[in-house]
Amino acid sequence: MSKLDELIAELCPDGVEYKPLSEIATITRGGNLQKKDFTESGVPCIHYGQIYTKYGLFTDKTFTFVSEATALRQKKAVNGDIVMAVTSENIEDVCKCVIWLGEEDVAVSGHTAIIHHNQDAKYLAYYFQSSMFFVQKAKLHPFADS
Numbered sequence: 001m002s003k004l005d006e007l008i009a010e011l012c013p014d015g016v017e018y019k020p021l022s023e024i025a026t027i028t029r030g031g032n033l034q035k036k037d038f039t040e041s042g043v044p045c046i047h048y049g050q051i052y053t054k055y056g057l058f059t060d061k062t063f064t065f066v067s068e069a070t071a072l073r074q075k076k077a078v079n080g081d082i083v084m085a086v087t088s089e090n091i092e093d094v095c096k097c098v099i100w101l102g103e104e105d106v107a108v109s110g111h112t113a114i115i116h117h118n119q120d121a122k123y124l125a126y127y128f129q130s131s132m133f134f135v136q137k138a139k140l141h142p143f144a145d146s
Contacts, residue, residue: 024119030083030112031074038064043071045107051085051098057125058099066107074107075114082115082125083108095137097128 001009008016021027033045044062046055054063066074077083077100084097099121100106108114117124127133 021115025115025117025124028075028114028116029086030108030110030114031076033066033070033074033107033109037066037070039067039070041065042067043107044102044104045071045074045109046077046083046098046100046112047109048085048087048111051083051112052088052093052096055098057097057129058101058122060101060103062102062106071107076105077108077114078105078116079103080117080121082117082121082128084113084115084128085111086113087111091134091138095128095133097125099125 030048033047035047038045038047042065045064045066046062047064050063079101081100082097083100083106084095085093086095088094088096097115115124
């Protein structure tokens with residue numbers, strides 16, 4: 001029995017309740033932020049390509065910024081939101097995510113989803129990296145047959 005199975009048996013003897021993501025979260029597409037919009041300082045921003053090249057599971061700092069004027073036109077994630085890359089050249093990077101833990105809102109580029117939820121963000125992020133989730137996304141991904 002795995003450690004997870006042991007914890008479920010101990011803490012949830014009646015089983016675990018599964019809910020559709022739509023019952024616990026809202027999903028919004030990111031804005032239209034592009035690399036050419038980056039500035040040396042200003043409002044923090046996350047570009048979708050950075051999610052699979054620069055970030056780990058969570059962050060409270062960004063590698064890039066945009067001007068106040070650009071930020072006003074962008075979609076933003078708030079503390080605890082999950083920012084997920086929704087496009088990639090390979091199935092492993094599709095749906096890779098980072099939890100935003102910064103105090104100020106962060107501008108988010110296109111090709112992302114902002115998942116605003118009422119759950120433990122780290123649990124959701126770990127789920128999105130699980131083999132259970134991988135099986136589900138593989139069913140829908142165009143690379144699944146290659």
